[in-house]
Amino acid sequence: MDNIKSYVGQHKDRFINELIELLKIPSVSADSAYSQDVVNTAEAVKESLEKAGCDKVELCETPGYPIVYGEKIIDPNLPTVLVYGHYDVQPPDPVDLWTSPPFEPVVKTTELHPEGAIFARGACDDKGQMYMHVKALEYMTQNNNLPCNVKFMIEGEEEVGSPSLSWFVERNQEKLKNDVILISDTGMISNTQPSITTGLRGLSYVEVEVTGPNRDLHSGLYGGAVANPINILAKMIAQLHDENNHITIPGFYDKVEELSREERDEMAKAPFSLEAYKRALDIDDVYGEATYTTNERNSIRPTLDVNGIWGGYTGEGAKTVIASKAYAKISMRLVPDQDWKEITELFTKHFESLAPKGVKVKVTPHHGGQAYVTPIDSIGYQAAAAAYEESFNVKPIPVRSGGSIPIVALFEKELKSKTIMMGFGLDSDAIHSPNEHFGIFNYLKGIETIPLFYKHFTEMSK
Amino acid sequence: MDNIKSYVGQHKDRFINELIELLKIPSVSADSAYSQDVVNTAEAVKESLEKAGCDKVELCETPGYPIVYGEKIIDPNLPTVLVYGHYDVQPPDPVDLWTSPPFEPVVKTTELHPEGAIFARGACDDKGQMYMHVKALEYMTQNNNLPCNVKFMIEGEEEVGSPSLSWFVERNQEKLKNDVILISDTGMISNTQPSITTGLRGLSYVEVEVTGPNRDLHSGLYGGAVANPINILAKMIAQLHDENNHITIPGFYDKVEELSREERDEMAKAPFSLEAYKRALDIDDVYGEATYTTNERNSIRPTLDVNGIWGGYTGEGAKTVIASKAYAKISMRLVPDQDWKEITELFTKHFESLAPKGVKVKVTPHHGGQAYVTPIDSIGYQAAAAAYEESFNVKPIPVRSGGSIPIVALFEKELKSKTIMMGFGLDSDAIHSPNEHFGIFNYLKGIETIPLFYKHFTEMSK
Structure with a gap:
């Protein structure tokens, strides 16, 4: 050759x-x-x-x-x-x-x-x-x-x-x-x-739908009196991470493989410049799970990200409306020993449990893998x-x-x-x-x- | 005649x-x-x-x-x-x-x-x-x-x-x-x-934009390591209300006219059926500020509602992306003595203060009225x-x-x-x-x- x-x-x-x-x-x-x-x-x-x-x-x-x-x-x-x-x-x-x-x-x-x-x-x-x-x-x-x-x-x-x-x-x-x-x-x-x-990493990808009133409403006449699906969805998404950016789904970390200090030290030897990373993305700081480095966060740790969100009026100008429905696409990256089907079920159960009275929630699993x-x-x-x-x-x-x-x-x-x-x-x-x-x-x-x-x-x- | x-x-x-x-x-x-x-x-x-x-x-x-x-x-x-x-x-x-x-x-x-x-x-x-x-x-x-x-x-x-x-x-x-x-x-x-x-009610209508990385990113390679603008926007919106559904903007209620018990009792005499209201909207419960009735919540109390939200992939199927930007249209209904321009400023200051490092926030006032x-x-x-x-x-x-x-x-x-x-x-x-x-x-x-x-x-x- x-x-x-x-x-x-x-x-x-x-x-x-x-x-x-x-x-x-x-x-x-x-x-x-x-x-x-x-x-x-x-x-x-x-x-x-x-x-x-x-x-x-x-x-x-x-x-x-x-x-x-x-x-x-x-x-x-x-x-x-x-x-x-x-x-x-x-x-x-x-x-x-x-x-x-x-x-x-x-x-x-x-x-x-x-x-x-x-x-x-x-x-x-x-x-x-x-x-x-x-x-x-x-x-x-x-x-x-x-x-x-x-x-x-x-x-x-x-x-x-x-x-x-x-x-x-x-x-x-x-x-x-x-x-x-x-x-x-x-x-x-x-x-x-x-x-x-x-x-x-493994993957679990879901779509969520939050339904409030059965039709879009005038936000002046109904604002403050009924659950607004967008506000509720935002609140539910916010609750998926705690103040240390750990994922709050009960059981989510149960099977996560924890690497030893030695393995993490070995990983840390790969060439990486945090300054160059931030500069390339034009961000003033990275953001993620407490006590893990950037390279650990995006490889050996499971994560949860909203990949898309939509609801209400998104056109030009202003519309004073309370939407009937709000949606998000959410994916979780998983690490060895987490089973994607089990994680999808844990997510669904937890997400549904976050819904207050006044809204209905539907979680549709999309796809996944180990x-x-x-x-x-x-x-x-x-x-x-x-x-x-x-x-x-x-x-x-x-x-x-x-x-x-x-x-x-x-x-x-x-x-x-x-x-x-x-x-x-x-x-x-x-x-x-x-x-x-x-x-x-x-x-x-x-x-x-x-x-x-x-x-x-x-x-x-x- | x-x-x-x-x-x-x-x-x-x-x-x-x-x-x-x-x-x-x-x-x-x-x-x-x-x-x-x-x-x-x-x-x-x-x-x-x-x-x-x-x-x-x-x-x-x-x-x-x-x-x-x-x-x-x-x-x-x-x-x-x-x-x-x-x-x-x-x-x-x-x-x-x-x-x-x-x-x-x-x-x-x-x-x-x-x-x-x-x-x-x-x-x-x-x-x-x-x-x-x-x-x-x-x-x-x-x-x-x-x-x-x-x-x-x-x-x-x-x-x-x-x-x-x-x-x-x-x-x-x-x-x-x-x-x-x-x-x-x-x-x-x-x-x-x-x-x-x-x-x-008066009105203050704003549009907010949260920017994370300078381009859309692959959620596998970057997920968990950088601030996701949609997750952050959801978190910031969630923080705009406390557990009693009071609005958390400092100074927001300072000038709100508080009605006397007598005036509230007088208001409560207007014909109103909560059951019919819920049935007409197909909701299992109303939702709003603690200690106020539905008719008070939508007339004598100020409110904050998201009227539209968007970001990331919202099309058919799945896309594992971390969006560079997320947006929301937010309006506040105001009551007598709240000045809409002052409230818009209070909102802007507060909303900006909620942004963690890793994102930039822009608030654009849309319009308003007393x-x-x-x-x-x-x-x-x-x-x-x-x-x-x-x-x-x-x-x-x-x-x-x-x-x-x-x-x-x-x-x-x-x-x-x-x-x-x-x-x-x-x-x-x-x-x-x-x-x-x-x-x-x-x-x-x-x-x-x-x-x-x-x-x-x-x-x-x-």
């Missing part, structure tokens, strides 16, 4: 242009207005796998969007790598904060990406990172140096909680049989310090570490991410194999935000590093 | 149709998309006053929407009644809760309006009630029994806080000179028990009471309303005359709500009663 750098160098313009074409399709899975675009993206991914050298590629029907499956089996006696990724993207809202349209990709330089970055929804999460694997396969098939078998499973519902994936995995255990699962849907510390994500921790002494982790070291000339650091890929825990349960998370994005790439981007350096470096993982994994598996 | 009932009976279909035409124009002053419609409504009101017999009618330019002025001066030595009303309407949102389109008026019967009611935005507030005065004038000019002088001042910005009206009144004191101001923009207890509004109480021993009140008694065969009850007509205090200050509020709507007419309506009985009864006010006021003024 000595020629990987020269192959990437020779084809990089085409690699970038192919990704740009994929990013032009607005595959927003959360919004049914885009359903045809989501399906079109699946077709485009299928074609790209065929061109990259897969022997068998198919669009697998599910109760939701299709899953793209592809494989190249060179020898049943060799190990098999299963690549997972997703071709759907987050909604682009708020669109007016994008400096260029979310589905018209452009390359611009940034402070952290002096070689340029592709700006588009899905550039990093996850079209760009998924497509690195397609191009890595192309390199290995074109150069006849694919050292093992490979399977691809690329889904279109990750951003809405992968509702069809468990259905598919449960029904296709033989087809999906593998020795390691490889995912690029996380980040790394910096372009000079790679890292491997060894932990993911947290995951991968061991660093596995062959998969060791192979990934060797690949990064060979590619970057520096040893990667194992880190716990605050994000969630709920299906990782499912894979371990159903497919009995470990997942290795080789992410090449940066936290500053604005995934889920306006102006999402993915560094050209990162994209090409990913394509270079992935074949090295195949090589080391195959050798270490002997 | 013995023929008033027969005149109304003879012309009622035309009266209803003329009002329906006026209601078809969507004069939403809060939304600039309707600005041409607002101006068209002013033109239509001008024409209607000309046809009703005014000698001089003009559209008076202001910094905002025009004010329609009309007059009929029969003898400078006779008293002058100044009629105030407004031709603009509240936004119709949420439009999907209307059972018929808000600007396609239809007549339907209801439990409280067995003779039918006109359903349309503005039917009661205030096009319908304002137009009663136009038709009352028509009756008096057609029958040559107008007993005094009359002036009309109909504005188009009441629903956005009348920003141009004070400008106009200050510049036209001579033109607007009068002996009493007459307004129909309030309600009455029921169709068998008329009432006269003797008090209005509370007002009218004495019941004035000639104006006595004339109104006599008119209602003659028309309904039952003595009207003086009541304090929870609503606000901020310009009433301004009139007293600038024009030195008392305002009499002869309202003919019902609280259940859903003003500011979907399915606003105005009873045909109430509309016609208003047209019958108003000329009797002119008669009694002129006689009592001799």
